[in-house]
Amino acid sequence: MIAAAVKKMIRFLFVGALSFFPLVVVLLVVNFLKNIGLSAYFRLNTLTDSTGATVLLMLGVLSALILLGWTIERYGRSVLLSAIDRMFEKIPAVNTIYSVSRKISNMLTGKDDSGKKEVVLVEYPKDGVWVPAYVLNRHNGICVLFVPTSPNPTSGYTVLVKDELTVPVSLTLEEASSFIISMGADFVKRDEVTDKIHGAGVTPRS
Structure with missing residues (x-):
């Protein structure tokens, strides 16, 4: 009788804990992004020695990334990324790593030039x-x-x-x-x- 009650309590505990799993994942992702943001802020603040300049730089970077994403979504390519591609293609050894990474990124984001992945x-x-x-x-x-x-x-x-x-x-x-x-x-x-x-x-x- 007691053993059955303990088993039920363990099962209820397990189910209750799992119900929080999506929330825990979201919190982990948010915490990860927060740590990256704080780390970048403190590094920039050390270089600029100005809170205002640091905030402006971070806002500028975020705006540039948003603009880059919009450009890629709208036109399918970016002049900046095309220039970076051409630059890395001329560097021996590095060009192979960059090319493979680029293909994987394109595949996962659905931007592969070879068409829809099967x-x-x-x-x-x-x-x-x-x-x-x-x-x-x-x-x-x-x-x-x-x-x-x-x-x-x-x-x-x-x-x-x-x-x-x-x-x-x-x-x-x-x-x-x-x-x-x-x-x-x-x-x-x-x-x-x-x-x-x-x-x-x-x-x-x-």
Whole structure:
């Protein structure tokens, strides 16, 4: 009797704690941004030795970033970023790192010049375990996939698999990323995804 009551209390405690999880995530993000802002403020204040000048500089940086984002959203490119791209392309070794980082950034923000990125399902890391993956390249029947990890979709694994071992789905990059970040809680198009997995499980594949 007592053991059952203790188990219920632990379950209620667990459910109650989980109900605060979204709030905790928001507070952590806000605290992270606050720490970055305060760190930048104190560093600038040390250099300028003026509170007014520091605040104006930070407002200027924020305004520049907002303007940059607006320019990219409206025109699809930025003269400033194009100039930076050309500059880094001329620096050996650094150009490779910058180019790869730029492609990943474009993919995650939906600004990839190669078009809309395809999302597929693939059995990874073993048969019977399905994960969403982003198609990066295709050549001669082979797919280059990026398999993101939860809850951070910017980290993961790059794998090469045969094209016939992937299952295409209509998930967008944003929907797949939301699924990964929420650790499966935001399960959009669940009927389509589960039907595809069941179908792949009974369909012979060469």
